[in-house]
Amino acid sequence: MTDSQNVLLPVVLCGGSGTRLWPLSRETYPKQFLALTGARTMLQDTALRLNGLSHIAVAKEPVLVCNAEHRFLAASQLQEAGIRGARILLEPAGRNTAPALTLAALQAVSEGGDPVLLAMPADHVIANLQAFHTAIEKAFAIACGGAMVTFGIVADKPETGYGYIECGDALHGGGAHHIASFAEKPDLARAQTYLDSGNYLWNSGLFMVRTSVWLKAIESCRPDILAACRTAMVGAQKDIDFVRPEPSAFSACPSDSIDYAVMERLPARPELGIPACVVPLQAGWSDLGAWDALWQVREQDARGNAQVGDTIQHGCSNTLLLSSSRLVAGVGLDNIVVVETADAILVADKRQTQDVKHVVSKLREEGHLLTQTHRKTHRPWGWYDSIDSGDRFQVKHIVVNPGARLSLQMHHHRAEHWIVVQGTAEVTNGEKTFLLGENESTYIPLGHVHRLTNPGKVPLEIIEVQSGSYLGEDDIVRFEDNYGRVNENHAPAT
Template sequence: MNDQLLPVILCGGSGTRLWPLSRETYPKQFLPLAGQHTMLQQTASRLRGLPSSIPVDLSTVVVCNREHRFLAASQLLAAGVDRARILLEPSGRNTAPALTLAALQAQADGNDPVMLVMPADHVMADLPAFHEAVSCAFPHACAGAMITFGIVASRAETGYGYIQRGEPHGPGIDSIASFAEKPDAERAQRYIDDGNYLWNSGLFMVRASIWLKAIRTCRPDIAAACATAMAQAQKDLDFVRPDGAAFEACPADSIDYAVMERLPAMPELGVPACVVPLAVGWSDLGAWDAVWEISPHDSSGNAVVGDAVAHDCEGSLLFSSSRLVAGVGLEHIVVIETPDAVLVADKRQTQDVKQIVAMLRQNGHALAQNHRKMHRPWGWYDAIDSGDRFQVKRIVVNPGASLSLQKHHHRAEHWVVVKGTAEVTKGEEVFLLGENESTFIPLGHVHRLSNPGKVPLEIIEVQSGSYLGEDDIVRLQDTYGR
């Protein structure tokens, strides 16, 4: 069999129900919520160990928001995925346009692979069982079917859509009889009692040409907009940038609504709609109650993550990022601590955390979007303290990386090296600073900070001036094209 399986990772979404840990600039797919590796990294590694009878195309296609491009690239590289093709969406248009971009990219080199479409924010505990399901689906996708993976339901869940299984399509795979929207509690229980309904996972397998055939038939407007966007795409470093204006004109729709739900009623298209049942310890970690569910529990059902302790608590989640969190007498409560925000919620109402984020956005609060610790392509900085006319940052620069050559109109900066070696450009001067050495960058002075060493460079920066906003940066040269 010459067909290859191409991993396609959909890395959009903002994860607002997992605030304050997940924020718009650093959403849940980039967080290590279920182990040491981030959810994106786990997804990118999910096909390792697949039987050799299914050849995997190692040039994984990743579709993500352009604001997350360096974050996605660095995490993929750290996970050993060094041949990824990263498509940058100018704006979110849901999963159908994202998959259309990926299919067009998959065919760009003249091949027509079978795509395994995986959201970047799912958790699977049983990878051998997942590999078995992928192996079951693969020959049917090669033959022209479009396949989704339905999660074997463990409870009457109202937060997921459902798939009704039809007649068998082959061993371990069924045709799809119908789709059902997220039900109320009574209807969800009927689905469970029926035994023929699966949760809709958002995982798909389909050949690139078959998807393009289906989307051109079902949603020609989406197909046309994406085709134009990719025809006018620009290569930027290791990224592919679809044309912004063309993609902005693309309607938003999901894979399910745009195509999958229509296929059972369109036999003339010749694309069977099938489902493979999946029992792999799956979760989409949609809210904090799901994080509690997958975490180890003590004898009272509490999940304790980080520097946290619980006394006389039951069924609660205590999550610490930066300091001690102590809970006493809590029942079914979620406490999530980050350096700049704390969430306390009834575990049964964690779906409503997104309403808090909406309120913060409405009030113009930056904590809806940003963490105190901000990641950049060269490393990261943490805004430690601020007050009238001053701000203190801890800055870490990766080995070999540089900030842009820049200047500021409204602030001066003092730099103190606490770890590593800094190469400093200040006006016409270029010099090195070692640990415990410092320099002063006057207001309006052209400057650059670089790390010529092999270990991370860490400095403390004290800014002073009349305005300290991040938009007071005039970039003269920038390695990262910002």
């Protein structure tokens, strides 16, 4: 990282589970990793959002803070987007945005710089990049002067799902305001009052602040958070492309948001000398908090229908139809959301999509795994799709990326049959290593050490049939692994 004072460092906050976008968003594959609005995922769009910013020097390598369970997914998506060298900080447990930004600030200090940090949640939509860049340039000048800046979305309706920011005096030069106060999510009547006043903005969750200013603010407002994060980063370990804060220290850190921990306290703490400011933003922003928000940002037909994937409709209006794997047909629907995945279907009134989180909570209480994983599961070497399963068998469609390999492993309770569908497989089976081509197969007896490698230049596809007394994903002993998972407990079986 350059040690110039006037550089902008993107900090992508990639936590969150996106429960209100179930069944597409799951714990192991939340909404920030989904391509909901175009060809790129939301994480990729966020990481590329500052491309083309012309008047500010932007650090070439962003910092990304994400859950340790999502590390390979995040790394592969950044690489697919052409982003190399990003520092990926792995949270062993979610502690909200204030500790996440503090980790990023400490990482920046360890590299010898004092950049201006731009904290961007990875699950937001910005439709108008030019307007966004203009707001960034205004905020950068203010942040370079020692202020902490947030971005307030210009409200166009009485929204009850967002917090609000009351604008105070305009800053010299225009385009921004001191913050007079913050307001919690209002009821409809109060939201209408805020809208009518013209003096309130939606709280976007985007923040800009110089590294040293943030550390001063968090030390003054929440010294317990800073102390825990410092201890965690002192004990951090580097692992391939990742930085792992010391787990026990970070897990002991209090959970709090940037808003509550610091931003809302600054107006009452003038002795700190850190002004709290807001830049209005009109850039087609959405946090995609629920399915109705996705409906709003997707292209719609003349009757207000948005269709994603293999869908067809007749006589529908104001409806969202989304298909992941099968044809979804809608007839005569009004104000309805239909979302299909390979293992679950959601049908909801579009006006009540915020309540999807209650369905997720109930599924968790009943022990359903559908809140955690998709049938299709991504791994650092590729992915697998659990096609079928029964009492003593499981069938998977496995795809291994070119040049990738699974760990050298052994199972105590199951045997496996591998059939090559496409590509070439290099198989280690006990003492032997050999190649298999299309339509060839092998049998891995229970207890045999084995490994699957793709030595070719095209994806390797196999069908795996598991059989045995126990088929759980934790039945694995790893001896070697390209991805640092040898010592992990309860590691996925493939």
